[in-house]
Amino acid sequence: MEEVEYLNEIKPDYAGFVMFFPKSRRNINTDTAKKLLKGLEKNITSVAVTVNPTMEQIKDAYECGFDLIQIHGEVSDKILSNPYLKVLKAFNVTDIDDFGKYSSIKNIIGYVFDSSAPGSGKVFDWNIIKDISRDGKPIILAGGLNPDNVEDAIQAVNPDGVDVSSGVEKNNGHGKDRQKIIAFVNKVRSM
Secondary structure, X not given: OHHHHHHHHHOOOEEEEEEOOOOOOOOEOHHHHHHHHHHOOOOOEEEEEEEOOOHHHHHHHXXXXXXXXXXXXXXOHHXXXXXXXXXXXXXXXOOHHHHHHHOOOXXXXXXXXXXXXXXXXXXXXXXXXXXXXXXXXXXXXXXXXXXXXXXXXXXXXXXXXXXOOHHHXXXXXXXXXXXXXXXXXXXXXXX
C-alpha cells in the first residue's frame, strides 16, 4: 500500500501489477490486487501484467478492477476475440518476429517491448525496435530502464511510453524506492 501511495503522489499514467506468475517476486494474488486497486487513484490506469494467461485468469483480473491486461508470451485467439478485452501485448526481443501477427487485432491497444528476460532489469539493444513499423498503437519501451538511462532510451527509440520496475526498486530489491520513482518520472516528463 505504501507503493500505491507513492504512485498517487507522483501520478504516472499507468501502474502495473504482476498477476498469475508465481516465478516473479512481484507476483500478487487477487485479494491483494483488489486492496491495492481500491487505494490507487482512478486517473492512474491499472494494468494486470500476465504471462500466458488463461481465460479464467483474464476474468479474475477484470473482476479485481484492472483497466488493461498486459500479456507476455502466448495468448489464445479466443481470449483476443473478446470485444471487451483491452490488451497491451508484450514482446521480448526473442519473440519480436511475432509482432506482425498481432498488429491487426483490435483488442490490442498497444505494445510493450522488453528484454529477453522480462523483470530482470537488463537492457536490450534498442536498435532492434528502432525501425519497427508503427501502426498508430502506442509503443512502450521496457527492459532495464532506470533514472540513469531513461533519457537515452527515449532519444534512441522515441517510444510513446516507458515501463520501469527493477530500475526503481530499493537497493535490497524488496519494494520500490520513492526517490527513484520521482527521479525516473521527472526525467521522462522533462523530455
